[in-house]
Amino acid sequence: MTLRAEQAGNQVFAGARIFDGQSWHDGKVLEVRGGEVAALSAAAPAQAENLRQLPEGSLIVPGFADLQVNGGGGVLFNNDLTVSGIETICRAHRQFGTTALLVTLITDTPENTRLAVAAGIEAAKKGVPGFAGLHLEGPHLSVARKGTHAPELIRPMTDEDLALMLAAVKELPCLLVTLAPENATPDQVRKLVEAGVVVSLGHSDAGVSQIRPFVEAGASMVTHLFNAMSPLQHREPGLVGAALCYGELSCGLIADGYHVDPLAIQVALRAKQGPGRIFLVTDAMSSIGWEGDRFQLNGREVFRRDGKLTLADGTLAGADIDMLSCVRFMVDRIGLELEEVLKMAGTYPADAARLSAIGRLSAGKRADFLVLNSDLTIHASICGGQWLEHGKVSA
Numbered sequence: 001m002t003l004r005a006e007q008a009g010n011q012v013f014a015g016a017r018i019f020d021g022q023s024w025h026d027g028k029v030l031e032v033r034g035g036e037v038a039a040l041s042a043a044a045p046a047q048a049e050n051l052r053q054l055p056e057g058s059l060i061v062p063g064f065a066d067l068q069v070n071g072g073g074g075v076l077f078n079n080d081l082t083v084s085g086i087e088t089i090c091r092a093h094r095q096f097g098t099t100a101l102l103v104t105l106i107t108d109t110p111e112n113t114r115l116a117v118a119a120g121i122e123a124a125k126k127g128v129p130g131f132a133g134l135h136l137e138g139p140h141l142s143v144a145r146k147g148t149h150a151p152e153l154i155r156p157m158t159d160e161d162l163a164l165m166l167a168a169v170k171e172l173p174c175l176l177v178t179l180a181p182e183n184a185t186p187d188q189v190r191k192l193v194e195a196g197v198v199v200s201l202g203h204s205d206a207g208v209s210q211i212r213p214f215v216e217a218g219a220s221m222v223t224h225l226f227n228a229m230s231p232l233q234h235r236e237p238g239l240v241g242a243a244l245c246y247g248e249l250s251c252g253l254i255a256d257g258y259h260v261d262p263l264a265i266q267v268a269l270r271a272k273q274g275p276g277r278i279f280l281v282t283d284a285m286s287s288i289g290w291e292g293d294r295f296q297l298n299g300r301e302v303f304r305r306d307g308k309l310t311l312a313d314g315t316l317a318g319a320d321i322d323m324l325s326c327v328r329f330m331v332d333r334i335g336l337e338l339e340e341v342l343k344m345a346g347t348y349p350a351d352a353a354r355l356s357a358i359g360r361l362s363a364g365k366r367a368d369f370l371v372l373n374s375d376l377t378i379h380a381s382i383c384g385g386q387w388l389e390h391g392k393v394s395a
Contacts, residue, residue: 016058021360062346063099063368071286090130092289096322099383107138133174141203147228148317180204186217193218250352252281279348285318
């Protein structure tokens with residue numbers, strides 16, 4: 001598939017049904033000026049010079065925002081801690097509708113963590129299209145719930161770790177950190193949150209009595225709900241119970257049919273207390289937009305088989321799924337209305353990560369959006385002022 005790109009400039013997009021992140025609009029046009037949404041207004045005259053008439057049945061929706069992307073295009077961020085690596089990852093996910101993502105570092109050495117932060121800061125300065133910040137998933141996790149993270153690299157948060165993150169958040173559009181109560185303190189979380197870091201709880205075997213002080217300190221998210229965390233039990237609700245019952249927490253969810261059973265997804269959606277929301281993440285690895293069948297993570301081989309990524313022992317190692325496929329899974333398998341799924345893929349994650357410029361199509365927001373065909377394939381996208389024509393990109 002060839003993607004054809006051009007600068008969008010000031011344009012009026014007509015002929016599509018528009019979802020602005022909250023509700024649908026019929027008979028409206030989307031005006032874009034200087035890379036921002038100018039207005040949703042009455043239909044423009046057909047003779048307008050800057051009018052782009054979209055195919056019949058088109059849908060304009062906010063671009064997808066993915067807060068957990070480990071890799072793409074054959075690149076795993078842990079293995080290529082460079083701006084070039086970040087650019088490759090962002091390009092790979094763009095073809096599947098993700099116009100903003102947090103490049104994610106899986107638990108690694110202190111030196112590689114510093115290199116990841118430096119690459120993220122440089123990517124932000126360069127304005128890499130689609131790069132919305134960094135997600136440091138570890139190393140301050142629980143070995144008991146390590147998942148695919150290397151246990152020898154998991155460790156408590158030190159003053160040096162804290163200082164690195166407090167400095168990094170000043171130079172990144174967003175810094176998200178996943179940690180476990182077992183290897184951090186509420187005071188450390190409070191300092192991170194006060195500085196603007198988004199703190200997510202994950203890879204933890206903690207009980208609710210241990211979790212609650214971290215929520216009170218400002219932790220506002222839970223990383224990949226159900227996976228690598230203490231389960232919901234009748235005498236100990238665990239992190240799953242806390243995620244569903246504490247309204248302060250928003251929760252990422254991997255909707256690939258392997259990480260979480262569809263029935264468990266339905267239970268979670270019905271049980272979740274607000275204002276926190278459940279939103280979609282891919283937890284994607286290098287396989288997205290790449291044909292290879294294996295790659296390395298911290299010296300261990302990850303295998304791509306039957307729609308899953310696993311270590312040799314069968315442990316799930318991230319996901320082999322893109323955001324467009326997650327959206328279609330939630331519509332086709334879970335039976336949610338498209339409007340709610342689009343919120344889960346764009347609006348809710350933007351809100352959870354405090355990415356205020358995206359997630360909605362209203363005046364002053366960044367013009368990051370998709371043009372979908374009626375069968376939920378992608379006709380085109382705009383990101384960073386660039387119109388990208390996809391043809392028919394299917395999940």
